[in-house]
Amino acid sequence: xIPTPKALGLAAVISMALADIGTVxxxxxxxxxxxxxxxxxxxxxxxxxxxxxxxxxxxxxxxxPNATLNILHAxxxxxxxxxxxxxxxxxVLGNPSKVDAHLSKVVISTDKMVCAGWRGNPQMAGxxxxxxxxxxxxxxxxxGVAEGLVDIELRKMNLSRKVVATIPHYLVAPWVIKGTSLxxxxxxxVLLALTDASETVILEPPIPLPDLVLTMxxxxxxxxDLGHAWLRKLLRDIAEEQRMDKARLxxxxx
Numbered sequence: 549x550i551p552t553p554k555a556l557g558l559a560a561v562i563s564m565a566l567a568d569i570g571t572v573x574x575x576x577x578x579x580x581x582x583x584x585x586x587x588x589x590x591x592x593x594x595x596x597x598x599x600x601x602x603x604x605x606x607x608x609x610x611x612x613p614n615a616t617l618n619i620l621h622a623x624x625x626x627x628x629x630x631x632x633x634x635x636x637x638x639x640v641l642g643n644p645s646k647v648d649a650h651l652s653k654v655v656i657s658t659d660k661m662v663c664a665g666w667r668g669n670p671q672m673a674g675x676x677x678x679x680x681x682x683x684x685x686x687x688x689x690x691x692g693v694a695e696g697l698v699d700i701e702l703r704k705m706n707l708s709r710k711v712v713a714t715i716p717h718y719l720v721a722p723w724v725i726k727g728t729s730l731x732x733x734x735x736x737x738v739l740l741a742l743t744d745a746s747e748t749v750i751l752e753p754p755i756p757l758p759d760l761v762l763t764m765x766x767x768x769x770x771x772x773d774l775g776h777a778w779l780r781k782l783l784r785d786i787a788e789e790q791r792m793d794k795a796r797l798x799x800x801x802x
Contacts, residue, residue, distance in 0.1 A: 579774035581612035586775055588615065591622035591630055591639035594690055596762055598718050599657065599737035600640065603786050611782070627651070631767050637776060638766035640783065642735070643697075643758075647765055654780070657762040657787040659735035659794070661697065663754070666726050667747040675731075677707075680754045684712040686732040688721055697757055698733055705755070722746035735760035739797040740790060750801045762787070 579586075588608075592600065601619065608617050622639040623630065628648050630636050640656070647653060663680075665672040671683055687696050702708055715724060718738050725732060726747055733753060737760075742748055764783055770776045 579778060581615065581775075581778055584612055584615045584775065586612075586615050587618065588775070588779055589618045589620060589634075589636045590779070591620050591627075591636035593622045593624070593641055594717050594719075595642045595735060595737065595760070596622070596640040598741050599762065599790070600783065600786055602740075603790070604783070607782060607786060627765060631765070637770060638764055638780065638783075640762055640764050642760050642762055644763050644765065647763075650768070651765050652768045652771065654764045654784075655761055656764050656784050657737070657790070659737050659760045659762070660798075661733050661753060661757040661760060662736055662739075662750040662798070663731060663733050663752065664722065664725065664738075664748055664750050665731040666728060667749050668727070669725075669729050669731070671729065671731065672749050672751060675751055675754045677754045680731075681707060681709055683710070684728075684730050685709050686721060686725055686730045687711045687714045688716070688718055688732060688734060689714050690716050696733070697760075698753075698755075701755060701757055722748045733757065736794045736798055737762075737790070739794055739801055742797070742801065748801060750798070 597619070605617065608615070620630075620636055622636070622641055624641055624644055624646055627639060627641070627644070627646070628651070630639065631651065641647070644653070663675065671679060675683075681702075685698075687698075689696060698709065699711075712730060713724070715721065718734055719741055721732050721734060721738070722742055723746065724730065739750070764780060766776070766780070
């Protein structure tokens, strides 16, 4: 008997499906991070990368020395597609607003928003609302056009600020504002990446701002996967370890 072209096409798809099923069954039966050679793929936004990457890679390589970890850029508008295509198996996003209800969402960190400026900027001695609105602002936006948390809150108050420039990366912000009169806002996790060389100081924003909530997102079927459970716990543990570090650094840079 000779298989038809249709049968050959089905065989390729079915073989891939059976391989995926076998992989899932094997993962659910047993997982030992010390001996695993599994490849994990995580999607992180720029802010989440600042928060987790250094400690995540250190802990991952120590606890799972034979496994590999791929970090990809998380795109909130494509969360469902990134998960369903298996481009990533989980993502960490800040204040996600466009995540499908069928996906599992777990809050792993809540960061207060802080106002940051250069140490030599006289405005950083204390900001009133009026001084804040009159200042030149640097906005951090991954797509360069999205409205920031500050602008959303100011609009509710029928106020606006003057955004001079927009950049896509949090780690660049302290070096952009250094030596200038620019001020910016970011979540307290950025303090984990700051050094004294940045000459950055922080203040409480003169207007109330909502917290930046980091949320882990994954497909619900992953919860039965022992390896995935280990990865999720690793992320939660790191977030808890950093909670006290952020409180200490807040005092240091104030």
